[in-house]
Amino acid sequence: MSLTVELxxxxxxxxxxxxxxxxxxxxxxxxxxxxxxxxxCGKTTLLRHAALLEAPDRGTVVxxxxxxxxxxxxxxxxxxxxxxxxxxxxxxxxxxxxAYGLQMRGCEEGEVKRRVSDALELVGMGxxxxxxxxxxxxxxxxxxxxxxxxxxxxxxxxxxxxSSNLDPEGGAVFEDVLRKLNAEQGTTVVIVTHNLFQARRxxxxxxxxxGGKMVEWGDAAGFFxxxxxxxxxxxxxxxxxx
Amino acid sequence: METILNGFLKASGLIVSFDPELYYIILxxxxxxxxxxxxxxxxxxxxxxxxxxxxxxxxRSVVLILNTFMGFPPVVAxxxxxxxxxxxxxxxxxGLLYSPxxxxxxxxxxxxxxxxxxxxxxxxxxxPRIRETALTLGASGFAVDWRVISEARMQILSAVIAGFxxxxxxxxxxxxxxxxxxxxxxxxxxxxxxxxxxGSFELAIALGIVLLLVAFLVNILLKLxxxxxxx
Numbered sequence: 001m002s003l004t005v006e007l008x009x010x011x012x013x014x015x016x017x018x019x020x021x022x023x024x025x026x027x028x029x030x031x032x033x034x035x036x037x038x039x040x041c042g043k044t045t046l047l048r049h050a051a052l053l054e055a056p057d058r059g060t061v062v063x064x065x066x067x068x069x070x071x072x073x074x075x076x077x078x079x080x081x082x083x084x085x086x087x088x089x090x091x092x093x094x095x096x097x098x099a100y101g102l103q104m105r106g107c108e109e110g111e112v113k114r115r116v117s118d119a120l121e122l123v124g125m126g127x128x129x130x131x132x133x134x135x136x137x138x139x140x141x142x143x144x145x146x147x148x149x150x151x152x153x154x155x156x157x158x159x160x161x162x163s164s165n166l167d168p169e170g171g172a173v174f175e176d177v178l179r180k181l182n183a184e185q186g187t188t189v190v191i192v193t194h195n196l197f198q199a200r201r202x203x204x205x206x207x208x209x210x211g212g213k214m215v216e217w218g219d220a221a222g223f224f225x226x227x228x229x230x231x232x233x234x235x236x237x238x239x240x241x242x
Numbered sequence: 243m244e245t246i247l248n249g250f251l252k253a254s255g256l257i258v259s260f261d262p263e264l265y266y267i268i269l270x271x272x273x274x275x276x277x278x279x280x281x282x283x284x285x286x287x288x289x290x291x292x293x294x295x296x297x298x299x300x301x302r303s304v305v306l307i308l309n310t311f312m313g314f315p316p317v318v319a320x321x322x323x324x325x326x327x328x329x330x331x332x333x334x335x336x337g338l339l340y341s342p343x344x345x346x347x348x349x350x351x352x353x354x355x356x357x358x359x360x361x362x363x364x365x366x367x368x369x370p371r372i373r374e375t376a377l378t379l380g381a382s383g384f385a386v387d388w389r390v391i392s393e394a395r396m397q398i399l400s401a402v403i404a405g406f407x408x409x410x411x412x413x414x415x416x417x418x419x420x421x422x423x424x425x426x427x428x429x430x431x432x433x434x435x436x437x438x439x440x441g442s443f444e445l446a447i448a449l450g451i452v453l454l455l456v457a458f459l460v461n462i463l464l465k466l467x468x469x470x471x472x473x
Binding site: 051052053074077078080081082084088090091092100101104105148152 | 374381385392393
């Protein structure tokens with residue numbers, strides 16, 4: 001069984017703008033869920049609710065592991081993590097950035113070193129453990145942020161356009177990491193991306209948001225080949241939707 | 243000009259010959275100001291950080307008071323502490339007036355708002371995304387606060403150094419509550435004021451040189467804490 005999150009009629013309003021306008025969905029546990037939609041449609045807000053960084057104004061966000069509900073709180077926060085579009089690294093070394101979440105989970109020192117080393121090697125940053133995070137380029141920082149999430153072996157991984165700072169090689173490494181994590185750990189992945197090619201390569205299930213609502217969702221093959229809604233078809237064919 | 247040159251020569255003699263009076267004054271100044279900054283930091287950094295990281299009743303008032311007291315005139319602080327510690331004051335029975343302890347209290351009163359106010363500013367300026375990242379990595383409660391404080395550590399160190407700079411250069415309050423007693427409460431600043439008044443410039447210049455060196459050292463530390471000289 002795998003951890004997942006579902007939203008029921010979630011409404012979130014910032015000032016006069018309704019970022020989520022009654023959004024409902026359930027992400028497939030243990031699968032790679034790709035979340036698509038034009039800018040400002042509420043994708044990031046949805047991820048922030050799933051990461052428990054925000055609470056809805058109305059509606060509910062429910063977590064479950066198989067048939068069992070999972071209560072929000074510290075334990076749940078330690079079973080998942082979020083990688084944002086602009087990587088946030090602490091003002092310390094790469095190793096300490098990587099080790100932080102593991103230490104919060106009570107990992108032993110040897111285990112921390114091993115996992116950090118493995119994760120950095122995986123993203124091609126093996127020699128960077130002692131480097132200051134502030135000295136990294138945008139792409140290197142993003143690789144570290146992805147490796148940091150991988151090292152945690154989360155049950156649910158939320159990603160907000162994580163490969164936007166990466167070059168093609170970095171993007172390929174990232175996709176490999178994601179597939180590896182999903183295959184080996186059964187991690188539920190929810191990824192926001194604007195890259196439709198990447199979405200097609202990664203998705204087991206796809207979700208399309210528009211105007212703060214979840215317009216369409218389904219298994220990847222059906223979603224990309226036979227979309228039901230006209231706006232979804234326009235979006236995935238590359239037409240401008242706003 | 244000759245007076246100044248003679249003063250410098252004699253002052254150099256006092257410094258290199260390890261004149262006991264000169265070094266007693268320097269040591270006492272460092273002890274009093276160091277003690278005041280230590281106490282102010284122990285109380286001020288947690289208060290400043292709490293005001294930046296927690297929501298509690300009266301938080302805005304505390305910040306307002308801290309900001310106001312950051313510019314509190316030292317002589318007025320000295321007067322207030324004097325009134326509290328004088329025989330007829332509420333703490334007069336403790337017999338602390340004209341002692342190094344009274345000077346530490348006065349300087350703590352002056353330095354505390356600086357350390358607390360600048361610590362608040364430092365912690366409040368840390369990006370909210372640091373807190374969120376700590377949360378998404380599984381931290382909670384005090385661990386999240388500690389992460390934010392760690393990110394502000396250089397600015398908080400700057401606050402402590404700025405507090406020390408203010409304390410070591412302060413003259414009004416320590417003169418009022420310490421009395422400038424030779425070999426007991428005479429500090430660098432009070433000695434300079436007195437020796438200059440007497441027209442005895444050797445010791446005043448020697449102390450002035452040391453005070454300048456201390457100020458220089460404090461500035462170097464401040465610069466290093468803010469990220470070094472490379473920028």
